[in-house]
Amino acid sequence: MRRSIVEIEERIRRGEATVLTAEEVRALVDEGAVTELQDVDVVTTxxxxxxxGTYAVFSFRLAERGSFSRAVSARINGVPAHVGPCPNERLGHVDLIVFGTAHRDERYGGGHLFRDLVARKSVCVDVETSDGRCISRDITLDEIPHARLFGTRHAFMNYSAFVNTGDAQSTIFHAIPFPPAMSGASFSGCGILNPLKNDPLLETIGVGTRVLINGAEGFVIGTGTRSTPERPNLSGFADMHQMIPEFMGGFVTSAGPECITSWAVPVPVLSRYVLDAVLLPEKSIPMPVMDISTRSPLWVADYAQVWQDVDLAVRVRSDSCRDCRDCIAEISCPMGAIKRPVRIDRSLCFNCGLCSVLCPDVFRARLGSIRSPDGLGVPVTLRQSDRLRAMKLARILKKRILDGSFRISACVERLSP
Incomplete structure (x- = not known):
């Protein structure tokens, strides 16, 4: 038996469709309430x-027509921008591309800039012109008519976890120098919520599939770089004007600032194969474990080890704080979310759990551990995925599908992983 997007769209229009988040599906499966194709129409992941692999393209008027010939270099809030691809000669207009990994300093990069813009903060644009002048302008996102965020390699079906068999070293895979001698692990991926876990053969996700990126409606444009049949990923874009700040931002690693991005993808349950993928439990989702020192595979764990019987958010015991002059948790927080007197700014917190590792008396969270085949448990010391907000975004997508403000769409072309 196979269903079509048109059938499901009609059921949604009539108010008859069963739309569930991946988390809700899992709960119903455990109760035996979801077993057949007709039990669920759309799963929001x-x-x-x-x-x-995130970058933004901006195009806007910088100065009056004829005021300069062309731009040769630019920065926005100090973050380097690439000028072009159009020269915009004597139009007073600039096209700029900013990479999510570009940075002004070790604490502020492209991801921070993107969130500041979406939060409607004023940013400073500095442009050097071909005649050697510098033109500066303060601008907000609402003054930038074209602002799109692109993903070149997003939403892997299953990411890798990392451990370190060598000495401590700086890396993008940890917010502090990676703990040595297998004493800690970091990982990415939201387990059962991951979009491609629920459609691994890309039956429903393809070119033109409508999605939410950072809460804004966007589209899949293909598979991303380094996508493989075993580990596919997605490329897409969305307009930044409709994005929601809490789903994006900058994340400071021990090797410099990185970029946070969120995706929500509807998966119409069109076939038994899609349903079987949706029903797959967390313990059956593989999570490759890599050595950060050599980038070589060590073993394969599973996502149940890091997402079951854990805390999705950190608890704070402020009465246990000794008010250290140099608070290690505050200094090391990759989001700058820890404030004095001791508290967590939840609007910034990524729920990575690092503070609970560095100062367990004040910050508490069970983060799980990654088990090796010989029974060794490597404790998680950093999460580079935020399942709590992924769950929230899946609920937002569900609501929008049901109220008609988001329409699921058939892809215009199937993807080849």
Missing amino acids: ATRAVMS
């Missing part, structure tokens, strides 16, 4: 993670 989501992921929020550190995603390096």
Whole structure:
């Protein structure tokens, strides 16, 4: 038996469709309430993670027509921008591309800039012209008519976890120098919520599939770089004007700032194969474990080890704080979310859990551990995915599908992983 997008769209229009988040499906499966194709029409999936392959394209008027010939270099809030591809000669207009991994300093990069813009903060644009002048302008997102965020390699079906068999070293895969001698692990991926976990053969997700990126409606444009049949990923874009700040931002690693991006993807349950993928339990989702020192595979764990019987958010015991002059948790927080007197700014917090590792008396969270085949448990010391907000985004997508403000769409072309 196979269903079509048109059939499901009609059921949604009539108010008869069963739309569930991936989390809700899992709960119903455990109760035996979802077993057949007709039990669910659409599953809303989501992921929020550190995603390096992110960049933004901006196009806007910088100065009056004829005031300069062309731009040769630019920065926005100090973050380097690439000028072009159009020269815009004597139009007073600039086209700029900013990479999510570009940075002004070790604490502020492209991801921070993107969130500041979406939060409607004023940013400073500095442009050097071909005649050697510098033109500066303060601008907000509402003054930038074209602002699109692109992903070149997002939403892997299953990411890798990392451990370190060598000495401590700086890396994008940890917010502090990676703990040595197998004493800690970091990982990415939201397990059962991950979009491609629920459609691994890309039966429903393809070119033109409508999605939410950072809460804004966007589209899949293909598979991303380094996508393989075993580990596919997605490329897409969305307009930044409709994005929601809490789903994006900058994440400071020990090797410099990275970029946080969130995706929510509807998965219409069109076939038994899609349903079987949706029903797959967390313990059956593989999570490759890599050595950060050599980038070589060590073993394969599973997502149940890091997402079952854990805390999705950190608890704070402020009465246990000794008010250290140099608070290690505050200094090391990759989001700058820890404030004095001791508290967590939840609007910034990524729920990575690092503070609970560095100062367990004040910050508490069970983060799980990654088990090796010989029974060794490597404790998680950093999460680079935020399952709590991924769950929220999946619920937002569900609501929008049901109220008609988001329409699921058939892809215009199937993807080849």
